[in-house]
Every structure is written in structure tokens, then in C-alpha cells.
Amino acid sequence: MMFLFIKNFIISILFLSLAPVLSSCSRGSMRPINNLNNVLLETSLSKRDPSLSIRWLATIGSFNGKDKVELFDLRTRRKVSLPGLNRTDAQPISVSVNATGDKIALIRQIDGQTELLLYRRNLGFLERIEIVPKGVPMKVTLDARGLTLAVQVSRDGKWDIDVIRLPN
Amino acid sequence: MQRVPVGLLSMNQQDPSLSGNGKNLAIVVKQNGRSTVQLKDIQNGSILPLRHLSRNQPHSSPSLSWSGRYLAVITQRGNRRLAVIEDRLKGKFYRLRLTGQRDPIRLSIAPDARQLAIQMAYKGKLRVEMFDLTNMIEPDLTLGISGS
Incomplete structure (x- = not known):
């Protein structure tokens, strides 16, 4: 009886001392967000x-x-509408959204041209951004504030990165 | 609109990703013929150090958190692609293993580093899946940005 008590006591102490280690082992892995x-x-x-x-x-x-182009509100888990952004004759190539979801930078092909655009969702307004000097845009990234974008551009057979400050 | 020189003149550079605060830029450049991720300070064009990302090329699809503390990128391990995250503040490195026969192709880390979106190939189709990182890394502070 005494032996069993001591054995259980030792096991409990071991478990308690290992608990932080075990819990830290369970950290370190990303978890899929299944409902999303x-x-x-x-x-x-x-x-x-x-x-x-x-x-x-x-x-x-x-x-x-x-x-x-699709935009999902992760809080409501719903797709939101993007009036005036998608066209049946256009092929989107690259997309980037800012933190408030009101600006979307987009590269698309349309009528044989590849163009860089900025979409303002609250206005439903699509604005073309000129590439200077001329080049063919390939990949775009917008910062979370929606104030700076960087775009990968093909010029003279080489890839350049242009950084452009946007008006607020 | 104002064009900003980033001090990137003669190299072939691809796959840009801005940090959430717009101060840092991650790009992929050819170094000794191998596609390697590089981090730049936009203000002065200087290259910022990356402790864990000098190997396992080719690198692709870099993505930065708000301050640039976290850099997520796809690397190569043997014949499989592997998504990884470098914590530049604490010098830590995380390998993000996907279950099953799923290969990461592109990724995007949220500015607050709480979530990660991964484009992957699975059973011949492209899909995007979301992952929660809060058990793995602490959030990056997103000053004045809430997402609403």
C-alpha cells in the first residue's frame, strides 16, 4: 500500500514537472482553420x-x-462583392490587398496589354497606374497601410522592382 | 504618385513583398545562380541580415509581417518544397510542414503574423488554405492598423 502511494506520488511529481515541457512541445505547429x-x-x-x-x-x-479576383472577409467568412473590378475579357495575374480591405492592387491582361491598377473598394473605382519607364508588370504587393506598392516589371529582358508611393 | 529608388540597379530581382508598414522589401535575387531571398530597407536601399536563409534554394514567394520581424518564404528540401518562417527579432526559425502530398507554391503572412495563407497543389488542383500561427509565434505589433 505504502509502495503504491509512493509510486503514484512520484508519477504525479514527474507529470507536474514535465507539464511545462509537454505544453511547450505542443507549441510550434500551425493549425489549419478548418471552418474558413x-x-x-x-x-x-x-x-x-x-x-x-x-x-x-x-x-x-x-x-x-x-x-x-475574390475578396473574403475573414471575420464574417464571406466573400464580398467587388463591383467594377472583374471583367469577363480580362485575365487577372497578381493581386494584393491592404489591411482595411479598401484598396486592392491588381495586375491584369486585357486586349493584349498588361496593366497595373489600383481598386478603391469603397468607391468602386479602378485607377490605372502608369509604369515609368515603360515595362510589363508581373507581380504586385501593397503595404498594409495602402500607401506604398512594389511591382515586379519586365524591362529590356530583365526583371526590375519599382516602388511607388500612393496618394492617401 | 512618387517613384522611390530602392538602390536595386543591376541585379535581376523578382517576387517583391512589402512589410506591412511599407519600410522593408523582400525580393528574390540570383546569387551564384540560385534564387535567394533578400531583405532591403526601402529608405536607404541597404540589405538587412537574414540568419537562416542562405541555404535551401530556390527560394520563392517571400512575405513579410508588419515590421518585417517575420519573413515567411518557400524553400526547397530535397525534392519537396517547404514553407518556413524566420523570426528576425529572436533569431528563430520555423519549418511549416503540410500534411499529405501537399506542396506549398505561394504564401502570405498577415501583418500581425497571426495567420498564414498558403497556396498549394493538392490532387492536381490549386487551393488556398488558412493557418493559425498563434500557437507558434507571438504577434507582430501593427501600430494603428486593425483591419476594420
Whole structure:
């Protein structure tokens, strides 16, 4: 009886002393956000080019062979509408969203041209940004404040990075 | 609109990613023929040190948190791609393993570093999945930015 008590006591002490170690072992792994991932799976056949900014996730989703820019509100787990952004004759290439979700930088191909655009969601307004000197944009990134963008541009057979400050 | 010189003249540079505060820029450049991630200070064009990312090329799809404390990027391990995160403040390095036959292709870390979006190839299709990082790394402070 005494032996059993001592054995259980030692096991308890061991467990308590190892608890912090065991709990720190359980740290260190990322966890899939399943309820959100189910929503993402249901909304288009395939998705690419994610841009994550706290509450918002922008991606390019494929619908019946056509690609469209999508924006998800991660708080409500819903896709939000983007009036005036997607066109059936345009092919989106790269997308980036700021933290408040009101600015989306976009590269798209349309009528044989590749163009860089800034979409202001609260205004439903799409503005073209000139590449100077001329070049073909390929990949765009917007900072979380929506005040700076960087774009990968093909010029004279080389890749450059242009950094552009945006008006507020 | 104002164009900012970033001190990037003759190199072939690709895959830009701005930090949330717009002060740092991660790019992929060819170093000794290998695609390698590089971090720049936009203000003065200087290269910022990365402790853990001189190997396992090719690197692709870098992504920065708000202050540039965290740099997430896709690296190569053997014949598999592997997403990793370097914590520049604490010098730590995290390998992000995906279960099953899923290969990361592109990724995006949230400015507050609480979540990560990964584009992956799975069963012949491209998909984007979201991951919670709060059990793994502490958040990056996003001054004045709440996402609302």
C-alpha cells in the first residue's frame, strides 16, 4: 500500500514537472482553420495568389475556366462583392490587398496589354497606374497601410522592382 | 504618385513583398545562380541580415509581417518544397510542414503574423488554405492598423 502511494506520488511529481515541457512541445505547429478553409474550398474550383491582410484575404479564383479576383472577409467568412473590378475579357495575374480591405492592387491582361491598377473598394473605382519607364508588370504587393506598392516589371529582358508611393 | 529608388540597379530581382508598414522589401535575387531571398530597407536601399536563409534554394514567394520581424518564404528540401518562417527579432526559425502530398507554391503572412495563407497543389488542383500561427509565434505589433 505504502509502495503504491509512493509510486503514484512520484508519477504525479514527474507529470507536474514535465507539464511545462509537454505544453511547450505542443507549441510550434500551425493549425489549419478548418471552418474558413471549407468556405474557401466551396467558393471556386481553384484558387491562387493569396494576399492576406489581417481581416481580408484576396485571391484569384477560377470559375468555369475564367479567373476572377475574390475578396473574403475573414471575420464574417464571406466573400464580398467587388463591383467594377472583374471583367469577363480580362485575365487577372497578381493581386494584393491592404489591411482595411479598401484598396486592392491588381495586375491584369486585357486586349493584349498588361496593366497595373489600383481598386478603391469603397468607391468602386479602378485607377490605372502608369509604369515609368515603360515595362510589363508581373507581380504586385501593397503595404498594409495602402500607401506604398512594389511591382515586379519586365524591362529590356530583365526583371526590375519599382516602388511607388500612393496618394492617401 | 512618387517613384522611390530602392538602390536595386543591376541585379535581376523578382517576387517583391512589402512589410506591412511599407519600410522593408523582400525580393528574390540570383546569387551564384540560385534564387535567394533578400531583405532591403526601402529608405536607404541597404540589405538587412537574414540568419537562416542562405541555404535551401530556390527560394520563392517571400512575405513579410508588419515590421518585417517575420519573413515567411518557400524553400526547397530535397525534392519537396517547404514553407518556413524566420523570426528576425529572436533569431528563430520555423519549418511549416503540410500534411499529405501537399506542396506549398505561394504564401502570405498577415501583418500581425497571426495567420498564414498558403497556396498549394493538392490532387492536381490549386487551393488556398488558412493557418493559425498563434500557437507558434507571438504577434507582430501593427501600430494603428486593425483591419476594420
